[in-house]
Amino acid sequence: MARNKIALIGAGMIGGTLAHLAAAKELGDVVLFDIAEGTPQGKALDLAQSGPVEGFDVNLKGTNDYADIAGADVCIVTAGVPRKPGMSRDDLLGINLKVMKAVGEGIKAHAPNAFVICITNPLDAMVWALREFSGVPHHMICGMAGVLDSARFRHFLAEEFQVSVKDVTAFVLGGHGDTMVPVVEYSTVAGIPIPDLIKMGWSTQEKIDAIVARTASGGGEIVGLLKTGSAFYAPATSGIAMAESYLKDFKRVLPCAAHLSGQYGVDDLYVGVPIVIGAGGVERIVEIPLDAKAKAGFQKSCDAVRELLVACKAIDPSLN
Numbered sequence: 001m002a003r004n005k006i007a008l009i010g011a012g013m014i015g016g017t018l019a020h021l022a023a024a025k026e027l028g029d030v031v032l033f034d035i036a037e038g039t040p041q042g043k044a045l046d047l048a049q050s051g052p053v054e055g056f057d058v059n060l061k062g063t064n065d066y067a068d069i070a071g072a073d074v075c076i077v078t079a080g081v082p083r084k085p086g087m088s089r090d091d092l093l094g095i096n097l098k099v100m101k102a103v104g105e106g107i108k109a110h111a112p113n114a115f116v117i118c119i120t121n122p123l124d125a126m127v128w129a130l131r132e133f134s135g136v137p138h139h140m141i142c143g144m145a146g147v148l149d150s151a152r153f154r155h156f157l158a159e160e161f162q163v164s165v166k167d168v169t170a171f172v173l174g175g176h177g178d179t180m181v182p183v184v185e186y187s188t189v190a191g192i193p194i195p196d197l198i199k200m201g202w203s204t205q206e207k208i209d210a211i212v213a214r215t216a217s218g219g220g221e222i223v224g225l226l227k228t229g230s231a232f233y234a235p236a237t238s239g240i241a242m243a244e245s246y247l248k249d250f251k252r253v254l255p256c257a258a259h260l261s262g263q264y265g266v267d268d269l270y271v272g273v274p275i276v277i278g279a280g281g282v283e284r285i286v287e288i289p290l291d292a293k294a295k296a297g298f299q300k301s302c303d304a305v306r307e308l309l310v311a312c313k314a315i316d317p318s319l320n
């Protein structure tokens with residue numbers, strides 16, 4: 001059986017970490033693409049030289065030529081610029097929209113059958129734009145945000161409850177960032193929902209509210225600490241979980257920015273919802289009943305994403 005091929009568009013901090021994880025897990029051969037000359041080649045060579053020590057055996061290639069992504073099974077896109085302290089994800093819109101156009105055209109020409117995972121911010125708008133530019137079917141593209149947001153939520157909850165992160169599940173909806181909607185009723189420790197844990201005296205509503213707020217600004221907290229860029233370990237790990245579910249047909253249920261066509265009362269928008277990722281790409285959108293508070297939060301989140309799409313269309317009229 002031929003090996004899978006994973007194309008990583010963008011060989012920066014997240015791209016390099018994606019390559020390392022994909023290689024260490026032997027998910028397939030890896031092509032790192034970037035416009036910066038030398039960067040993808042250098043990272044690919046460095047990573048290839050860790051193979052004999054770690055014991056993984058995959059081909060790693062760095063390139064500045066889109067032709068090298070031909071036949072990729074998965075494309076993970078991190079090309080663009082990250083945030084600096086004081087910037088919101090939305091501040092990246094103008095510059096990263098242009099990058100999505102170049103990347104979308106590259107995918108359209110060389111890897112139109114790939115499952116595409118977008119990580120570039122502002123995520124929900126960029127995955128929509130990348131889909132428009134690449135022309136891939138809606139079920140073959142989604143954005144990585146919810147896996148990361150829920151991982152952040154799980155980490156903070158595990159700390160609060162003093163239990164293993166392995167036993168904490170978290171449920172988040174909506175756009176990436178400030179307007180994300182953690183649904184505490186569906187977030188659990190070993191199946192026990194958070195509201196019950198509060199009743200059991202494991203925590204207080206105030207503490208959970210503070211954790212929710214910290215999760216929503218979790219990326220900004222890391223930007224503030226790093227000062228020169230944004231988070232990359234957890235974003236890359238989250239992207240790999242999505243790629244692995246596709247390549248191995250795991251059918252994992254993961255919160256991702258996926259195309260809604262009526263689900264949750266939303267039409268033609270990419271926004272974070274639980275989906276099933278398997279060999280068919282986005283195989284199912286999981287539509288759960290929401291209470292009034294979550295519904296209102298989700299609506300607000302969708303409105304914020306829609307506003308960004310209006311801004312995208314104003315910058316690039318070909319998107320109208």
Ligand code: APR
Nearest residue numbers: 010011012013014034035036078079080081082119120121
């Ligand atoms: N085509 C390909 N690569 C590009 C292009 C382009 N048109 N424009 C920029 N790049 C490359 C840069 O050369 C750089 O190597 O994208 C890479 C981005 O890497 P970093 O600056 O290290 O950013 P990173 O931390 O990896 O984040 C990438 O993901 O989470 C988001 O907000 C984050 O939008 C940012 C993206």
